[in-house]
Amino acid sequence: xxxxxxxxxxxxAAAVLVAVPVATAFGSSASPVASGPRFLAAATPLGDGFAYxxxxxxxxxxxxxxxxxxxxxxxxxxxGTQVGTTETKEDVQVVNGLFTVTLNFGxxxxxxxxxWLDIAxxxxxxxxxxxxxxxxxxxxxSPYSLYAKAAGSIAVPFSATGSTASGTDLIELTQxxxxxxxxxxxxxxxxxNPAISAxxxxxxxxxxxxSTYAGGGAIGVAGQALGAQGVGGWFKGTTGLQVDxxxxxxxxxxxAFVQIATVANIAAATNCVGNCTLISNPLIDxxxxxxxxxxxxxxxxxxxxxxxxxxSVGVWYDxxxxxxxxxxxxxxxxxxxxxxxxxxIKVAAP
Numbered sequence: 001x002x003x004x005x006x007x008x009x010x011x012x013a014a015a016v017l018v019a020v021p022v023a024t025a026f027g028s029s030a031s032p033v034a035s036g037p038r039f040l041a042a043a044t045p046l047g048d049g050f051a052y053x054x055x056x057x058x059x060x061x062x063x064x065x066x067x068x069x070x071x072x073x074x075x076x077x078x079x080g081t082q083v084g085t086t087e088t089k090e091d092v093q094v095v096n097g098l099f100t101v102t103l104n105f106g107x108x109x110x111x112x113x114x115x116w117l118d119i120a121x122x123x124x125x126x127x128x129x130x131x132x133x134x135x136x137x138x139x140x141x142s143p144y145s146l147y148a149k150a151a152g153s154i155a156v157p158f159s160a161t162g163s164t165a166s167g168t169d170l171i172e173l174t175q176x177x178x179x180x181x182x183x184x185x186x187x188x189x190x191x192x193n194p195a196i197s198a199x200x201x202x203x204x205x206x207x208x209x210x211s212t213y214a215g216g217g218a219i220g221v222a223g224q225a226l227g228a229q230g231v232g233g234w235f236k237g238t239t240g241l242q243v244d245x246x247x248x249x250x251x252x253x254x255x256a257f258v259q260i261a262t263v264a265n266i267a268a269a270t271n272c273v274g275n276c277t278l279i280s281n282p283l284i285d286x287x288x289x290x291x292x293x294x295x296x297x298x299x300x301x302x303x304x305x306x307x308x309x310x311x312s313v314g315v316w317y318d319x320x321x322x323x324x325x326x327x328x329x330x331x332x333x334x335x336x337x338x339x340x341x342x343x344x345i346k347v348a349a350p
Contacts, residue, residue, distance in 0.1 A: 049104035054137075055097040056121065062097030066124030073105045077116040077136040084109040091124045115139040169208070180234070182209070209233040253283055255345075258297060259326060260306070261338040269325050271318055274333045276325040279342070284324055288317045289347040294326055297339035309338035 052071070056063040071087040074080040084105025092099050109115065117137040120130030162170045175181035184196040198207040209232040235241045249256045261277035269276035284290040292315045298308035311328040318325055326340055 048107050048109070049102050051100060052103050052117075053098065053100045054119070056094055056099060057097055063094045064096065065094060066091050067094050067099070068092070068122045068124055068126070068130070069099070069101060070120040070130050071101075071103055072118040073109055073139070074116045074118055074136060075113060077138065080116070083115060110139075255283065256341065256343045257281065259340045259342050261309075261326075261334050261336055261340075263336050266334050266336065269318070269321075269327075271320060272325065272327060273331065275331050276327040277334050277338070277340075278318075278321065279324045279326065281342075281344075283344050283346075286322045287346070288319065290317075290324070291345040291347065292324060293343040293345070295341045297341050306339035307335045307337040309335055309340075313340070 056067065069089045069092050071089070073083045075083050087101075087103050087105065089101045092101055115138075117139060118132065119137065120132045122128060122130050164170055173181040182196075196207070200206040211232050259277060259279055265278045265280070266272075266274060266276065269278040284292070294313060294315055296309060296313070297306060309328070311330060311332050313326050314329050315324055315326055317323075326334075326342075328334055
């Protein structure tokens with residue numbers, strides 16, 4: 001007669017685990033540039049199975065031989081409701097009481113709630129009823145690594161705090177495919193809270209997105225296809241982007257810059273009569289659909305040696321040169337060293 005109790009549960013471990021940071025928050029250090037091995041990269045998707053090892057006794061002694069084992073997961077001990085499928089393992093080899101099986105109760109079983117295993121056994125050469133072992137065995141925390149998979153790799157709601165040295169981000173996502181590296185959508189219209197929130201108390205960025213490829217974007221907030229030209233951030237909504245504070249541009253190719261009229265770029269505007277300053281900027285060169293917002297720049301500071309151009313100005317795209325120009329609307333000569341603030345808005349391709 002088989003003993004109706006499982007003497008010792010030796011262990012319970014997930015066959016495959018996904019490492020999830022437990023002290024992280026969205027954000028960036030003082031430098032948004034990546035360095036070092038600090039990536040959360042996409043991998044082969046997890047299965048729902050895990051390895052279970054137990055000890056079986058028969059007649060008060062460690063069992064040896066071949067046995068059939070049946071496993072059912074419940075949401076309580078005792079009573080409760082079965083969760084997932086029934087797992088039956090036939091002809092399991094038991095040596096000195098020890099056995100190991102791989103169990104898979106299906107997706108969504110390990111969702112954060114407690115689970116117990118109901119285990120039944122019969123001799124491997126039998127086809128009759130199973131003998132249920134008592135009590136049910138509580139499932140320890142190891143298989144709850146599957147909860148991270150069920151919740152989308154990181155259990156939600158997720159909130160954590162971390163501290164890293166300059167040049168090391170708390171979380172970095174690298175997308176090597178054609179989708180977005182991060183897609184966040186708010187579906188509840190009654191809430192004014194953000195779908196994603198990232199705070200940096202240092203000098204860096206709270207949220208940083210970068211696209212290094214001509215197709216696809218780093219951040220797709222609405223989960224939209226980003227077209228042929230990659231973008232660092234994609235925001236879509238009735239209000240696409242709301243900013244509380246000044247907008248700052250930086251980097252080697254900023255969206256706002258100062259155009260200084262020189263003898264050379266006045267002469268280079270060959271379709272003008274000396275009343276234009278030709279803009280050479282890789283952000284807008286060859287792009288006739290760009291939008292340029294121009295303001296005259298003049299101060300009384302001793303450090304500003306610019307000349308104020310006391311004229312109404314306009315902008316136009318010279319198709320012959322493939323460049324934009326700033327011109328005096330009354331056709332007056334453009335004074336060298338006149339300075340203009342230029343803000344560029346790119347128009348997405350249809």
